[in-house]
Amino acid sequence: MPMPLKAGARLKSAVSETQVMVVKAPPGEHDLRCGGVEMIAATAPPPAGVALDPAYAGETLIGKRYVNADESLELLCTKGGQGVLSFNGTLLEIKQAKQLPSSD
């Protein structure tokens, strides 16, 4: 079921250990999946009777930021796990790492 996504929201995979935080998201309701199954609120109990779709196998990596093509959606993976991320039917890609600061 599509849901609104808010910056700062924490979501988890229904089929693996994967967790993400929403860095930014376009307005409206969206279909966000991990491993081909809709993601759920980080505090929600894991649903029964769902399994990772082999078509969306692969790994989501902790610390990586994932974006859609126009970068209107950005997620940060806060816990790595099985299953790749998809948004409204399209796979998300890893965003280029941040440039290092010149001083700290």
Add this chain to the structure above:
Amino acid sequence: MGTAAADEDGLSARAYAQGLLDELGVTPLRPLACTEEDPALAWARSGLMALTGRADGPPVLCPVAIPTCADGALAALASLAPDGALAGLRGAALLVERAAIAGYTRHGAIAPGGGCRLLPTRDGWLALNLARTDDWSLLPAWLETEVATDWESLAAAVRTRTLHDAIERGRLLGLAVAPVVPPWRRPQPWFQRMVPGGTGRKPRGRRPRVVDLSSLWAGPLATHLLQHCGAEVIKVESLTRPDGARGGPPAFFDLLNAGKHSVALDFGSARDRARLRTLLEHADIVIEASRPRALRQLGIDAEALVRERPHLSWISLTGYGRSEPAAQWIAYGDDAATAAGLVWLMQQTTGEPLFVGDAIADPLSGMHAALAAWAGWCAGGAGLLSIALVDVVRRVVRFAAPPSAAGWRERAQRWRGRIAGEPVRAPQARRPTAAARPLGADTAHVFDARGCTC
């Protein structure tokens, strides 16, 4: 200055140096030679005090013997290094070189470098370091509200959060946040041996080969000091994300990196990842300052490499160590020092939260890392040593620490009295001896010399 330690609290560079050597389990090759200076006067003369306090107020000191400990750390290194290798260098002087070159000045609750600020939450203060401009894009997620990209709007949003929540969410997002907390009472070692090492054989009569994967200040200072001790240093950078300090003042980058070979690799390519592995396999000492997962994601398993090569001394510099969950947290010099208790001590002794010096955890950690690495080389291999910036500062704070907040206040008052009328010296820096090599200037040469076709 004199040779006798005169401080009534037992604060001498010699005592600090001896403590570090004992903790590392090494015996000096020659007697410790320390320049002893009253710890309060050392604050005024080192340039550290000029960097501490409000911009519109007088310079102030922190009642922690930071310059004395820095002198001690460098004296400990000198006692293991070839005779005269560190002649003319003092640890206290290394604390302020970046500020001297960059022209940084004190700004109270804003760190001299400008990227780190102390901000109040609903129930306590935190340090937030937004060193990368891209960090600003994480703030709406951190605070769960739209935030304008200026510090005033940000401070207003932070004030609505609890300290615990802000720290927890900030760490998850990879922001450099730290709570203003008192120093720990329980002793925490400044290094942890994650994998034992050591061949039992003393090093052969050659220069150690150092591979330096670090950037900015702490790691590059460590390998700069190892160069002084006679090491050959290969500085390895990512082609796409080179050391950010290349974009800072050239004199500071040159000061720390002159004389190092520069290798640039594309970590996205399998060939260059194999080259990185080759470099690490040929190293005697590795200094790196990335989160453990970063190297793992490049296929480099530090623990396994060290187990296979007991002569290797691998120094892992992190903000908070290699154990989960802290292994995921990032830190820079000002926020790590805050987590170790320095800002709390300023609150206790001056009544307001103030930063201490410029990214003080960085140069302190660089000196301690150089000592640990060189001691490892001398002993035939250190194994994998984890050195957390926060633990190095905790070690310095703990040195002859008063038992209570009242004790810290009493010491601060005593020290202020002792330096009344003394001139407060501005930060000074050495001049670089040469320009650092351009990015990747030695890549081809280094791999030719290794005789590998990778």
